[in-house]
Amino acid sequence: MGEEVLSIQDLQKNYGAKKVLQGINLTVERGEIIGYIGPNGAGKSTTVKLLLGIEEGYTGEIKIFGTDISDGNIDYKRRIGYVPEIAEVYDNLTGHEYLTFIGELYGMEYDRVDYKAKSLMELFGVGEVYHSRIASYSKGMRQKLLIISSMLHNPDILFLDEPINGLDANSVMIFKEILAQLAAHGKTIFYSSHIMDVVEKISSRIILLHGGNIVADGTFAELKNQNHEGTLEEIFNELTDFHEHKDIGTRFVSVVHEV
Ligand SMILES: Nc1ncnc2c1ncn2[C@@H]1O[C@H](COP(=O)(O)OP(=O)(O)OP(=O)(O)O)[C@@H](O)[C@H]1O
Numbered sequence: 583m584g585e586e587v588l589s590i591q592d593l594q595k596n597y598g599a600k601k602v603l604q605g606i607n608l609t610v611e612r613g614e615i616i617g618y619i620g621p622n623g624a625g626k627s628t629t630v631k632l633l634l635g636i637e638e639g640y641t642g643e644i645k646i647f648g649t650d651i652s653d654g655n656i657d658y659k660r661r662i663g664y665v666p667e668i669a670e671v672y673d674n675l676t677g678h679e680y681l682t683f684i685g686e687l688y689g690m691e692y693d694r695v696d697y698k699a700k701s702l703m704e705l706f707g708v709g710e711v712y713h714s715r716i717a718s719y720s721k722g723m724r725q726k727l728l729i730i731s732s733m734l735h736n737p738d739i740l741f742l743d744e745p746i747n748g749l750d751a752n753s754v755m756i757f758k759e760i761l762a763q764l765a766a767h768g769k770t771i772f773y774s775s776h777i778m779d780v781v782e783k784i785s786s787r788i789i790l791l792h793g794g795n796i797v798a799d800g801t802f803a804e805l806k807n808q809n810h811e812g813t814l815e816e817i818f819n820e821l822t823d824f825h826e827h828k829d830i831g832t833r834f835v836s837v838v839h840e841v
Pocket residue numbers: 597602620621622623624625626627628629
């Protein structure tokens with residue numbers, strides 16, 4: 583057994599009468615790359631927000647680094663990095679101003695965070711816009727800024743929600759390499775995405791959430807053996823019992839054709 587960094591027991595969350603999470607049990611060890619997948623509205627972002635303490639009002643138990651997060655001690659947040667699916671960044675700031683601000687919020691010294699931020703921007707191919715306003719960034723540049731801001735403080739767990747949104751193919755290759763190397767250095771990565779071929783390739787373990795429950799949990803090879811399907815996309819279709827894409831596509835186009 584490796585070192586346990588995250589443990590969730592019977593996690594339940596409702597929004598009004600809607601039961602979003604119906605009793606999730608999960609233990610994650612140091613160095614794992616968890617591909618956290620599920621249909622739209624399955625509760626993936628809700629889980630991540632509960633783990634980060636951004637969302638409250640759950641039943642069950644969440645322990646991060648062995649400490650129950652409901653005990654009021656927020657020290658664990660210093661060891662977490664987060665790339666949200668939709669992020670508000672301060673458009674009027676430059677990349678340099680934004681990243682040094684974030685680093686200082688994490689208690690880093692200005693010179694150190696400036697050096698780190700500049701180096702990471704350069705390595706990710708966006709060094710030339712370090713002193714430009716974020717408002718002028720392309721979608722991919724903005725996404726790289728978010729990725730860098732999640733890692734500046736050298737966190738032990740990374741929660742990444744659709745992190746490669748807008749990245750070009752070369753940048754995705756770099757990013758996949760970064761994740762593999764971070765995991766090899768003992769970092770734990772919780773990766774939520776709908777891009778099945780990337781999840782299939784990078785994850786050491788895949789967890790599929792459906793109807794508020796975990797319906798699959800294992801390596802890609804294990805899921806393949808259990809479901810007799812070739813790709814993660816096909817396994818996803820199978821486990822979410824979805825086979826109507828052709829029929830829905832045809833009906834959609836016929837409505838588009840109506841005038
Ligand atoms: N603040 C909220 N108030 C009410 N309902 C919410 C709230 N946040 C999420 N929900 C509902 O909870 C369910 C799960 O949402 P969540 O964003 O966790 O799904 P997801 O799996 O991340 O979906 P997607 O793949 O579309 O990003 C959805 O039915 C959503 O409408």
